[in-house]
Amino acid sequence: MSDIIEKAKLFTTDLLTNTLSPKYLYHNLRHTERVVKSTKELLDAHSLSKEESEALLLAAWLHDIGYTRGTSNHEENSCIMTSEFLGKEEYDKEQTQKVLNYINATKRYYEPQNLAEKIIRDADSSHFGQKSYSETSGFLREELSLLGIAEYSSQEWRKANIEMFEKEHRFYTDYAIENWNEGRAKNLKRLQKANKAEKEIAKKEAIKAKYKSESPDRGVQTLFRVTLKNHLTLSDIADTKANILLSVNAIIISLVLSNLITKLDNPSNTYLIYPTVIFVVFSVVSMILAVLATRPNVTSGEFTKEDVKNKKVNLLFFGNFHKMELQDYQWAVNELVKDKDYIYTSLTKDLYFLGKVLNRKYKILRYTYTIFIVGIVISVLAFAIAFKFFGPERMG
Numbered sequence: 001m002s003d004i005i006e007k008a009k010l011f012t013t014d015l016l017t018n019t020l021s022p023k024y025l026y027h028n029l030r031h032t033e034r035v036v037k038s039t040k041e042l043l044d045a046h047s048l049s050k051e052e053s054e055a056l057l058l059a060a061w062l063h064d065i066g067y068t069r070g071t072s073n074h075e076e077n078s079c080i081m082t083s084e085f086l087g088k089e090e091y092d093k094e095q096t097q098k099v100l101n102y103i104n105a106t107k108r109y110y111e112p113q114n115l116a117e118k119i120i121r122d123a124d125s126s127h128f129g130q131k132s133y134s135e136t137s138g139f140l141r142e143e144l145s146l147l148g149i150a151e152y153s154s155q156e157w158r159k160a161n162i163e164m165f166e167k168e169h170r171f172y173t174d175y176a177i178e179n180w181n182e183g184r185a186k187n188l189k190r191l192q193k194a195n196k197a198e199k200e201i202a203k204k205e206a207i208k209a210k211y212k213s214e215s216p217d218r219g220v221q222t223l224f225r226v227t228l229k230n231h232l233t234l235s236d237i238a239d240t241k242a243n244i245l246l247s248v249n250a251i252i253i254s255l256v257l258s259n260l261i262t263k264l265d266n267p268s269n270t271y272l273i274y275p276t277v278i279f280v281v282f283s284v285v286s287m288i289l290a291v292l293a294t295r296p297n298v299t300s301g302e303f304t305k306e307d308v309k310n311k312k313v314n315l316l317f318f319g320n321f322h323k324m325e326l327q328d329y330q331w332a333v334n335e336l337v338k339d340k341d342y343i344y345t346s347l348t349k350d351l352y353f354l355g356k357v358l359n360r361k362y363k364i365l366r367y368t369y370t371i372f373i374v375g376i377v378i379s380v381l382a383f384a385i386a387f388k389f390f391g392p393e394r395m396g
Contacts, residue, residue, distance in 0.1 A: 012061045012065055016028055026140040034126065035063065036057065041123075041175075042122060056119055058082075062078060075104055129171070129183035228354070231354040245369070246290045249372070305332075
């Protein structure tokens with residue numbers, strides 16, 4: 001490395017490290033070092049004179065130092081500062097002009113006129129073909145935001161990048177085209193894929209929002225869901241209670257039949273007949289009521305098209321359609337889902353009649369438990385009275 005390039009490196013490093021605003025997350029020393037590295041790579045692949053190569057390396061180190069004076073006209077400021085620096089170093093004026101020309105060649109939309117200008121432009125945009133493109137692009141987006149130049153959403157920034165790839169950027173040198181274009185194509189493909197995926201997500205969200213706006217309000221859904229769940233839970237509880245009573249009374253009757261009935265034919269045990277009959281009668285009545293509480297009540301199971309059109313039938317209850325043909329029921333359900341009011345009406349009817357069934361179950365269960373308790377008390381008293389006044393001792 002020549003002495004002037006080493007001095008340019010030290011000058012740029014000091015300037016971009018100590019003077020440049022920290023808001024420059026992209027146009028900073030790291031970017032400059034990448035451009036220098038890419039320039040060297042391109043120079044190794046192309047045959048340029050020593051003077052051209054030196055001028056290009058100087059331009060690579062000094063092309064963005066103008067950002068220390070702001071974003072506006074930074075190329076012009078870079079040229080001014082470069083002239084001052086090279087002037088102090090008493091660098092050849094003709095060579096200095098070449099350096100300035102190469103710095104100006106990094107301007108956006110500039111079309112390179114010779115190989116040297118193509119090299120500096122490809123070096124300046126080499127990140128388009130690198131794996132770190134996404135990270136580098138993210139730094140540029142954040143830099144624009146911090147500097148108050150532009151605000152981009154993720155989708156807007158991705159769209160702007162795709163447009164840059166497709167309409168503006170291209171590599172000029174044969175080496176860059178051969179070695180960097182593949183990476184560039186991959187980066188573009190990633191952007192397009194991400195953009196497509198985001199569009200699909202946006203489309204799904206739009207459809208979801210549309211159906212959500214057309215669907216019942218969440219509060220209404222929760223109301224029906226919770227109420228129906230509570231009804232079914234209460235019905236299960238009622239059935240469980242009825243089964244408990246059935247089991248207990250069945251055990252009681254079994255014990256009576258096996259232990260007491262066989263002893264009643266003995267004349268000495270006649271005093272037990274009435275208490276036993278009372279005990280059995282109350283147990284049998286309790287069992288009958290428990291069965292009635294859980295006995296299903298199935299309706300006709302048929303409806304007409306007129307019932308559906310007039311919204312008179314509840315299609316959510318199996319008792320109203322279990323005798324219908326499948327195609328008739330499918331037609332009826334299709335008619336139901338077309339009408340939101342009909343859906344609400346059907347759900348309301350379903351809850352109402354479930355409530356009526358629950359009322360019947362719990363009313364019968366209340367009678368059943370009352371009779372069971374009364375029967376136990378009376379039976380115990382009857383046995384006590386029979387033993388006291390008509391037991392073996394009294395009869396003897």
